[in-house]
Amino acid sequence: MYNLYDYELEKLQELMLEYGQKPFRAKQLFSWIYKKEVTNFDEMSDISLSFRETLKKDFEIKKPKIHTKQVSKDNTIKLLIELEDDNLVETVLIRYLYGNVACVSSEVGCDMKCAFCASGLFKKRRELKTSEILGQVLLLNDILKEEGNNEKITHIVVMGTGEPFLNYDNLMSFIRICNSPFALEIGARHISVSTCGIAKRIIDYANEGLQTNLAISLHAPNNEIRDKIMPINKFVNIEKLMDAVKYYLSKSNRRVTFEYILIKDLNDSLKCAEELVSLIKGVCGYVNLIPYNEVIENNFKKSPKENVEKFYNYLKKNGINVTVRKEFGDDIDAACGQLRAKEVKNSES
Numbered sequence: 032m033y034n035l036y037d038y039e040l041e042k043l044q045e046l047m048l049e050y051g052q053k054p055f056r057a058k059q060l061f062s063w064i065y066k067k068e069v070t071n072f073d074e075m076s077d078i079s080l081s082f083r084e085t086l087k088k089d090f091e092i093k094k095p096k097i098h099t100k101q102v103s104k105d106n107t108i109k110l111l112i113e114l115e116d117d118n119l120v121e122t123v124l125i126r127y128l129y130g131n132v133a134c135v136s137s138e139v140g141c142d143m144k145c146a147f148c149a150s151g152l153f154k155k156r157r158e159l160k161t162s163e164i165l166g167q168v169l170l171l172n173d174i175l176k177e178e179g180n181n182e183k184i185t186h187i188v189v190m191g192t193g194e195p196f197l198n199y200d201n202l203m204s205f206i207r208i209c210n211s212p213f214a215l216e217i218g219a220r221h222i223s224v225s226t227c228g229i230a231k232r233i234i235d236y237a238n239e240g241l242q243t244n245l246a247i248s249l250h251a252p253n254n255e256i257r258d259k260i261m262p263i264n265k266f267v268n269i270e271k272l273m274d275a276v277k278y279y280l281s282k283s284n285r286r287v288t289f290e291y292i293l294i295k296d297l298n299d300s301l302k303c304a305e306e307l308v309s310l311i312k313g314v315c316g317y318v319n320l321i322p323y324n325e326v327i328e329n330n331f332k333k334s335p336k337e338n339v340e341k342f343y344n345y346l347k348k349n350g351i352n353v354t355v356r357k358e359f360g361d362d363i364d365a366a367c368g369q370l371r372a373k374e375v376k377n378s379e380s
């Protein structure tokens with residue numbers, strides 16, 4: 032069975048050719064499933080009865096299921112989603128003034144083993160299919176629709192569980208479906224991919240010629256600290272990472288976001304701020320300081336407010352564009368992987 036949600040337009044057009052159909056069939060199907068949000072072939076009135084029967088035999092239009100839904104005080108919604116093989120992934124809806132952001136997962140578990148992150152507590156089981164990444168956005172859109180305010184997901188960040196650049200092809204199909212005028216029509220500039228630093232894929236991403244954004248999980252201003260908390264740094268050190276970032280910048284006219292979690296006594300000193308300034312001075316980007324979301328399984332502590340302020344001010348004073356990420360949903364395990372970690376632990380114990 033093919034799931035229609037797995038196919039970006041171009042691939043569906045190729046598939047339609049194999050069925051002896053004209054490529055415009057694919058556009059019709061896109062219009063039914065993404066614009067009219069139909070999940071039943073019987074409703075596709077502009078497709079012949081006989082081809083509808085063929086479609087029914089070989090295709091499905093299937094979203095994953097909601098396993099658990101949590102709503103926080105600030106109306107952030109976190110879903111634990113159940114996949115066909117019973118694996119669980121999480122996805123979050125964050126409501127900013129500028130729009131509704133879906134934070135989606137790209138893999139079941141993660142093997143990057145960043146020391147501070149709850150997602151890496153369990154080994155990667157597999158990569159997500161395009162339909163499973165997209166399904167997260169579609170389920171959030173369904174929830175928004177039920178709320179009745181005529182709202183939709185307007186922004187996407189691939190910052191849930193998993194390393195998106197290790198699931199590159201499915202990620203790119205997902206992005207193209209989100210961005211397609213025949214599907215979800217989410218502006219490329221409203222779509223961001225976050226990576227721990229898979230240099231080769233940063234280059235590929237740059238070569239796609241898209242206007243989508245890139246965020247780098249930097250979290251340390253030098254190799255000594257980064258080696259301690261992010262094993263990927265042993266393969267792609269900061270110099271190699273910055274080379275890839277510079278290549279991306281030379282190809283796109285976008286800015287890069289450097290994510291920097293502030294962890295007490297690890298990377299939050301003024302010396303670190305100084306090193307960070309010299310590392311990224313002149314690079315077209317901005318720093319997003321992230322208050323660390325504590326995870327019970329490790330001993331890292333959130334930076335005290337005064338350190339965050341000093342760090343922020345130092346960067347600002349030295350001409351770096353910097354913001355501090357607002358915290359949402361801290362009452363509902365909104366830090367990456369926390370909800371899934373709880374659920375998987377319960378089921379494994």
Ligand code: SAH
Pocket residue numbers: 143145147148149189190191192193194195225226227228247248290292321322323324325326366367
């Ligand atoms: N693998 C990708 C995307 C998933 S992680 C990446 O590394 O970028 C998304 C972001 O959340 C990363 O910047 C990650 O470092 C950060 N993160 C992970 N655990 C966190 C925590 N407990 N508190 C705050 N941010 C966290």
